Amino acid sequence: MTLIKSISGIRGTIGGTQGKNLTPLDAVKYAAAYGAWVKQQRDKDCYKVVVGRDARISGEMIQELVVNTLIGMGIDIVDLNLSTTPTVEMAVILEHADGGIILTASHNPKQWNALKLLNNKGEFLDGAAGQEILNLAESGDIAFAEVDDLGERMIHDAYMDLHVDEILNLELVNVEAIKKARFKVVVDGVNSTGGIAVPLLLEALGVEPVKLYCTPNGQFPHNPEPLKEHLGDLMALTVKENADFGLVVDPDVDRLAFVDEKGAMFGEEYTLVAIADYVLQHKPGNTVSNMSSSRALSDVTKIHGGTYKASAVGEVNVVAMMKETNAIIGGEGNGGIIYPELHYGRDSLVGIALFLSYLADIKIPVSQLRDEYPNYFMSKKKIALTPTIDVDAILVQMEKKYASEKMTTIDGVKIDFAENWVHLRKSNTEPIIRIYTEASSQKIADDLADRFIVEIAEISN
Template identity: 30%
Template sequence: MFGTSGVRGPVGDEITAGLALDVGRALATDGAETVVIGRDARDSGAMLVRALLAGLTECGADAVDVGVEATPTVARAVAREGADAGVVVTASHNPAPDNGIKLWTASGRAFDEERNDRITEIVEAAAFDFADHDGIGTVEERDVVAGGDARRAHERALREAVSLPDDLSVVVDLGNGVGRVTADALHAAGCDVETLNAQRDGRFPGRPSEPTAENCGTACEVVAATDADLGVVHDGDADRLMAIDERGRFVAGDALLALFARREAGPGDRVAVPVDTSLLVADALAAVDAEVTYTPVGDAYVAAETTKPDVVFGGEPSGAWIWPAQTRCPDGPLAACTLAALVGAEGSLAAMVDDLPAYPIRRDSVRTEAKRVIVERVGEIAAAEYDDVSTLDGIRVETDAGWFLVRASGTEPLVRITAEARDEADAAALFETARDLVDRAAADRGQ
């Protein structure tokens, strides 16, 4: 039922009030006595929150409803409220017809596979522990209409964690989402803030929710046409953060990950990244005597790795950034403030990006209903033909020239192929090798 980012899909199909009711019941049945709940700006969220609250209280849990807020704002509120768990109703960067449910621990970390599996088992067995009439839980609303308590606490935490410059000009594209805390924190520090798509609207009329280069063209144009020092862009629930340099160029996620990682890590430290991360990050860390540690793709896996004492930071090129000393929830507003501080200290985001090497990377996908069978066969072939093969998430093969990765998509009927090297010819050759392995595997399985 749960994927790497909770349960997510079209409302009225995969995501229903009945599902939300049962997830609430299961969470309380599993032992959560107090639960913080919040949602993004999608209209369907109100219905799903009501169903979750009914399920939680029906099985004896008390709920604290913080209203329409960013995912990291809600996740941070779990510990502050002394709660056992948190629930965010969001489909994050997915399109408007979708919604979802993601569960959080008191540490701000998403539920791991074991805890998600427990919730799934309770839901599928309908093994709910209903409360007696005098044991029904309560619901406390925390300034839901004004949206104050949780957001103000998040803003204070941002300003305490990051020493923000007071002379920057920043364009903040909220994507019609719920990341207002970023603009609030930067403005309170004295920055000149111009917002785009700042009106909360779960239809995402300003641009699609996912903060990709293709979707953020207007923000790039605004930054380039003004004296802004940088631009920052969020997805619908503000767990993601991507950036635009002062020339109006969208900054690739791997480059941003390298800059953050180099800022946070020192000799002997490790940074957690997914297996599809560029060599750029490993090389940037090697320059400061630090190293990467690879995880499966998904911020929950990155967050889990940050529980180890020598892992000081974690991130994904898609825009999820985790500072474990602050929270193990990807925190887009914290990333925005940290980037502003970095630009304030170094002077130019464009110069920092241009100083990084650029490695050619190839990506493609093969559509198939047998994605897991094909990847399994690729693993068998690769194990026989290569010395350095990782099966952490898909099949990653390291060579002297670079690496390639073959993995099953977590959300679509696709086998994804990625290859990277330090020069174009090697990248092309590795990609063709990986593509040939997929073709051979498909032929062996009769696909």
């Protein structure tokens, strides 16, 4: 059982003991620290925070703890109840709120939950702000409101509709062309809020949704990380239904992956590549993804005359570099699309709308579209951390061993060989070391990852 405290929020497993798991006491402690931080940002009479959650079994419990803690601090709450991460981000903007909290552990299994924290721009906190909140939580120096100054709770259940409306109004979302194409799409909502939001968007676009695991009860029917090995049912149903393609989102709807009409994975790395290709055709510019993402985005960006940059892993780092380079689209290779014309946050819903617009424009099958991109293969493996594994020491040893190669050390160690690359880093969301590789074939990528797993084991023993 685990509790992970980081600058991006607090994440842990439900149950167990305080300080070692995400218990009710921990939820209150960190919600209060966040509330105190919000109040420190501006001196004003009234404060407002947006709160939403995915459909995890523990979500309602954690929601009540967080909401009532903030009310006890004199902060008004806009309660979206069941929602998505990008919808909460949009709501912070539209409500002119002082911040937001999404209660979700993203792709983690059902025993996990988390408080993901936003600033008043609807964006994830930077490292300095995150550290301030951690310090406040440990200090315990937090003041609560007197009885006449308690906050109020406003239930707002229309923000998914408002989110969809904002997407439909985007210049590059071709609603009429999509409706004319009469697409049929299988949707795996992993029994979370994607099962509500994605069909809502598709129906607004005139697309026929075929629902698979779209009951938001938090009983994930498979591992909720949208990877090939978890998506056999989606692949089979896409073929059976003769659908144009299938799609899957993670529990909080900020990661997006496609399955083509033949039931084959489009590749989560290529979600961003294809959507960026469409956007760049209409609005040439720069792109950004994190350094664990495919080289394919760089290739496509260069074709359209733009400049590609790689950031450290983490949405906040991608967003910072997008702003620095004035990128018109960016994201992460795990299927996260960031389209600044809507907002600076990973958003599967806008990704779906832009992908459908592209298909309606080019009028070719999804499998054919995939064949048009550079064919890179990635391996994504991990090593569970134990008390005997010193990650920092391992990374230093790797840096020394491969000092003659092109290397980046802003986030773990990334080694760029001539024909492939490997990225080694400690996860911010799980007690693991991630080993990502990319090469010209799946075997080479897998073999390269396995080689580094062996090397890490040798160093740590």
